[in-house]
Amino acid sequence: MGxxxxxxxxxxxxxxxxxxxxxxxxxxxxxxxxxxxxxxxPEAMYPGQWMGSPPIRSAKQRADLLCVLGGQ
Numbered sequence: 001m002g003x004x005x006x007x008x009x010x011x012x013x014x015x016x017x018x019x020x021x022x023x024x025x026x027x028x029x030x031x032x033x034x035x036x037x038x039x040x041x042p043e044a045m046y047p048g049q050w051m052g053s054p055p056i057r058s059a060k061q062r063a064d065l066l067c068v069l070g071g072q
Contacts, residue, residue, distance in 0.1 A: 002070040003030040008046075019048040032070060036062050 009016040009024035016024070023046055028034070038045045039062045041055040056062050 003035060004032060004070045006030050008034075017046075017048060017050040019046045020050075032066055035066055035069060039065060 006029065007024050008028040008030060009020035034045075039056045042049055042051050042053055043055075056065070
């Protein structure tokens with residue numbers, strides 16, 4: 001199962017940052033657009049998140065990742 005349609009910070013077994021838990025609590029769901037924005041700049045989308053991943057600037061690389069993460 002992919003991430004599309006699932007809640008942000010939705011895995012109960014994972015210790016998410018307060019920023020991602022807040023997103024979950026307000027009802028944010030992963031959509032293709034939201035995942036694309038997150039991959040492009042995680043810190044800008046959810047300031048204070050703990051992922052530590054650098055932004056993926058390449059639209060092609062993000063599209064490829066969306067195919068895998070989204071389960072498409």
